[in-house]
Amino acid sequence: MRGGDGAFRxxxxxxxxxxxxxxxxxxxxxxxxxxxxxxERSYRGEGLSILxxxxxxxxxxxxxxxxxxxxxxxxxxxxxxxxxxVFAAIWARRGLNLDRHWFTPGRLSDLALARIACVGFQLFLxxxxxxxxxxxxSLDYQLALxxxxxxxxxxxxxxxxxxxxxxxxxxxxxxxxxxIKIIGIASGTLALLGLLGRWSVLGLAxxxxxxxxxxxxxxxxxxxxxxxLITLWALGLSPSHRARTxxxxxxxxxxxxxxxxxxxxxxxTWPLRLTQWLFAASYFDAxxxxxxxxxxxxxxxxxxxxxxxxDGIERGFPVGVWLSxxxxxxxxxxxxAVGLELAFFLAVLMPRLAPAFVVAxxxxxxxxxxxxxxxxxQHIVLLWVAFLPALRRYGATLPWRGTERSTIERTLxxxxxx
Amino acid sequence: xxxxxxxxxSGGITIAIALQIGTQVFETDATFWPFTPYHMYSDAFGxxxxxxxxxxxxxxxxxxxxxxxVTNLDASIPRYRFERILAAAADGQEHILNPEPDGAARxxxxxxAELGPYETVELWERRYEIGPKGLVTRDAPRTLVRAWxxx
Numbered sequence: 088m089r090g091g092d093g094a095f096r097x098x099x100x101x102x103x104x105x106x107x108x109x110x111x112x113x114x115x116x117x118x119x120x121x122x123x124x125x126x127e128r129s130y131r132g133e134g135l136s137i138l139x140x141x142x143x144x145x146x147x148x149x150x151x152x153x154x155x156x157x158x159x160x161x162x163x164x165x166x167x168x169x170x171x172x173v174f175a176a177i178w179a180r181r182g183l184n185l186d187r188h189w190f191t192p193g194r195l196s197d198l199a200l201a202r203i204a205c206v207g208f209q210l211f212l213x214x215x216x217x218x219x220x221x222x223x224x225s226l227d228y229q230l231a232l233x234x235x236x237x238x239x240x241x242x243x244x245x246x247x248x249x250x251x252x253x254x255x256x257x258x259x260x261x262x263x264x265x266x267i268k269i270i271g272i273a274s275g276t277l278a279l280l281g282l283l284g285r286w287s288v289l290g291l292a293x294x295x296x297x298x299x300x301x302x303x304x305x306x307x308x309x310x311x312x313x314x315x316l317i318t319l320w321a322l323g324l325s326p327s328h329r330a331r332t333x334x335x336x337x338x339x340x341x342x343x344x345x346x347x348x349x350x351x352x353x354x355x356t357w358p359l360r361l362t363q364w365l366f367a368a369s370y371f372d373a374x375x376x377x378x379x380x381x382x383x384x385x386x387x388x389x390x391x392x393x394x395x396x397x398d399g400i401e402r403g404f405p406v407g408v409w410l411s412x413x414x415x416x417x418x419x420x421x422x423x424a425v426g427l428e429l430a431f432f433l434a435v436l437m438p439r440l441a442p443a444f445v446v447a448x449x450x451x452x453x454x455x456x457x458x459x460x461x462x463x464x465q466h467i468v469l470l471w472v473a474f475l476p477a478l479r480r481y482g483a484t485l486p487w488r489g490t491e492r493s494t495i496e497r498t499l500x501x502x503x504x505x
Numbered sequence: 506x507x508x509x510x511x512x513x514x515s516g517g518i519t520i521a522i523a524l525q526i527g528t529q530v531f532e533t534d535a536t537f538w539p540f541t542p543y544h545m546y547s548d549a550f551g552x553x554x555x556x557x558x559x560x561x562x563x564x565x566x567x568x569x570x571x572x573x574x575v576t577n578l579d580a581s582i583p584r585y586r587f588e589r590i591l592a593a594a595a596d597g598q599e600h601i602l603n604p605e606p607d608g609a610a611r612x613x614x615x616x617x618a619e620l621g622p623y624e625t626v627e628l629w630e631r632r633y634e635i636g637p638k639g640l641v642t643r644d645a646p647r648t649l650v651r652a653w654x655x656x
Binding site for chain 1: 511
């Protein structure tokens, strides 16, 4: 959409509501009318050949099973769109502005700090693969996987795409994986120093994503690495390389110009905002799936006792085993965890709450590691990075920095999202 | 140029968020990784729930040999997938990698055969129970679930 000045602007929250409403009507017509009809025809071999091929087990599965499964997906789509409409309506009522939310000028120095933290941590994981949280970073593990039978290798879509120049669906050998890791470490070092612009960040993102995707192409995946890798890609595509660089520092030191540290850019906000929303969506999913799968039964103390005992014994973490034997506070812990997960999106919409949520979720991830040895170090680093602007603004309002308060309050008013 | 860039970024943001929400709603597991659902740990467990820890051993014909522990790395199989194979072998089930009767045990025997001159595969189990007040005992007895020949 174009504004009066000819610039492209994202639709208003009201227009988004209308678009989502139209999308809902289209989805209902497609999901409950067109697709079931197509599915039945394809089941008989008369419809789309791609659909017929997708129903490989037609001999053993009745058409009703396929229709029931589709009906579940159709319902899930309807509920999601209704949820999005409600969300957009609240957004519209509060007068929030989508364009300003994503493209308000942000500080390049914040984005550059995010680059240094994310690149630095991913580089650390590649150089020290025994640190928990990135099994794909370990060449020993990759070596074991390359010895697996060909029938066990099921390359992820992302791996196929990243290795497409070498052949769609190709299986990398050990020498290739070692080369990718070397590329990752070299690109990461350059990206840390802000050299080679966006290409060094993208090089690290490509190498790390490829390594982890390969390790997840053998029938098992985990959740720790995904968000950091997506953020690395976003940082590579943003102007994160335009501040806090080695060359800029040298120039500033020699008095030959100044760095862009204090400058702002309309494209400096979206990468961290995207990470915030991905956090909100994934936490909400984690909380909602517990309620949808188990209801309030999830809060009985034996649920957490089971998980703490199983993971603690299996991974040799005594705190988890001890907790599984002392259930008095486990229901409260379960309620607090689900509550935080479901409410986390408030940290995005109300930046004043962000510091509290960041500290609480850091504590939650740390507790989960101590009790269950489930490592999410990337999430801990990323929480502080994604909410860096809100944390910086909050830090400046602390009592011992009172002299800066009035300035900060003005900044807060000017930078408030939406 | 700036408009093109803004449209491209807006499109990218929309795709990323749609992928994240889509994987969650349609439970696509790792299909669109690194966008994944976060449904882990969502099952509830009441009093009386049990879980088992398995240990696979490869044993030679020497009478006093207690054998060696076989890990997932020995078998070139990711950790949790390996544990699922052990559980399937304990119950005499087939496995997706070997969908014939007792396929999981046959698969493990084939893996052990590659490690050296072993004669027998042993599967040991410790079973733990969660009571109304949590874990009943951390010293669950170790029992031999089954033993079968490598060949």
